[in-house]
Amino acid sequence: MQAEGGVLSWRTEPAVALQPGQVRVRVKAAGINRADLLQKAGHYPPPPGTTDILGLECAGEVIETAGQTRWRVGDRVCALLAGGGMADEVVVDARHLLPVPRDMAWEDAAAIPEVFSTAWLNVFELGAAQPGEKVLIHAGASGVGTAAIQLCKAFGNPCWVSLGSQEKLETCQALGAEGGVLRHDGIATLKDFGPFNVALDPVGANYAPEHLDLLAQDGRWVLIGLMGGRNAELDLAKVLVKRLQLTGSTLRTRSADFKAGLLARMEEKLWPLFESGQLKPLVARTYTFDQAEEAFAELARDQVVGKIVLVNN
Structure with missing residues (x-):
């Protein structure tokens, strides 16, 4: 999903070949963030070398890996991205994935990576x-x-x-x-x-x-x-x-190594709290990918509490 002139559109692209240390994920759900709203309006271009496909976080199933990685085909994961989450598939640095907490729905898992990493980094680290x-x-x-x-x-x-x-x-x-x-x-x-x-x-x-x-x-x-x-x-x-x-503080433009370290610390300190239910993403509303324009309009109205998530149907 891309934004052209403030309007969302879909296009078909060839699958990206994996490089060593990367993982291909079939996207089940993707969170929407205000950065996506800004990019849609033409005010927040992606970092150099990053896809112009929207989406800074998603959850899905590993379908391919390359090189040495902890992940296996079939693993349920959520991803912190610089872009590309609002698609059928996304290729991501294996270090930028975290396991979906036990028994958590796809839409809830997709609402974790961007907001919890932002909150953790800026309140507790910086x-x-x-x-x-x-x-x-x-x-x-x-x-x-x-x-x-x-x-x-x-x-x-x-x-x-x-x-x-x-x-x-x-x-x-x-x-x-x-x-x-x-x-x-x-x-x-x-x-x-x-x-x-x-x-x-x-x-x-x-x-x-x-x-x-x-x-x-x-x-x-x-x-x-x-x-x-x-x-x-x-x-x-x-x-x-x-x-x-x-x-x-901005997170999207941080280096791959910085994000990998941040996510590793989060997995150590926060994932037990997600597993126990002490932490839980707050999903206000879900829309299908086909309803993306409605979802973006809902976020722009600023009436919801928590996250809006797109579900890939």
């Missing part, structure tokens, strides 16, 4: 959240947000959210958030719950000045998106006095 530290999660009802809430609960970090509706706030509290604010009321009142040690921020400019007041001494502000704009005026004296750290 954000260095320690047990007991407070975490602020913007867009808390998104796929990344709902993953981050569950991770915070699992690792002993009280968290608060900003989001768009009371219904979304109640769902996030049921997942484990302590509380939060509605974005149309502004985020300044979050100060009542702070100060926060880590902020996970996909918004950017609109919220930037408030972070300087919301963050604790030595606070870590991890910027992962610019939904609220790219230009902001900051009082740098507050950054200096509080010793704040601002880290910009």
